[in-house]
Amino acid sequence: MTFEEMIDSMTYEVYESMKRAIELGKWANGQKLTPAQREQSMQAVIAFEHRRNVPEAQRVGFIDRTRPDGEQHGCDPLQPQVLKILNS
Template sequence: MDQNEILKHLTPVIYQRFKTAVELGKWPDGSKLSAKQLETCLEAIVVYEQKYIEETQRTGYVPPKKTPCADKDDEDTLKWK
């Protein structure tokens, strides 16, 4: 299914149900998500969030670090022997 087709059928309520189902690994009735259902839900969540959700609020968002992990001077040069 292409992204436009997904967006055409995905409402905020369905998006939230998919998100909850992925988080819990089961549907509201208690039945477990199959691997295919999980894949479909994840795809729909990503497509919906790309279109309607602010980047900082999207699933899996990690803010950039304010400072690098190491100083540039601390970098080791790789030497092949």
């Protein structure tokens, strides 16, 4: 089975289980994730979210930048930023 086939056959339960394992650093049975398992699980979770069109606000790594008034915190990440160099 290829990686793409695995992602296509993955259920939401498996997806949630992988997210939880990454978060805790161990599988549901208590066995610790190896660094390779952690990396592969992260890739699978991100690919699953992309394939299944999981809403952006529910994706791994999402940071809500909206304030209560609806404006954005910080600057627009798509706009260039001005860097000021101060001589001391």
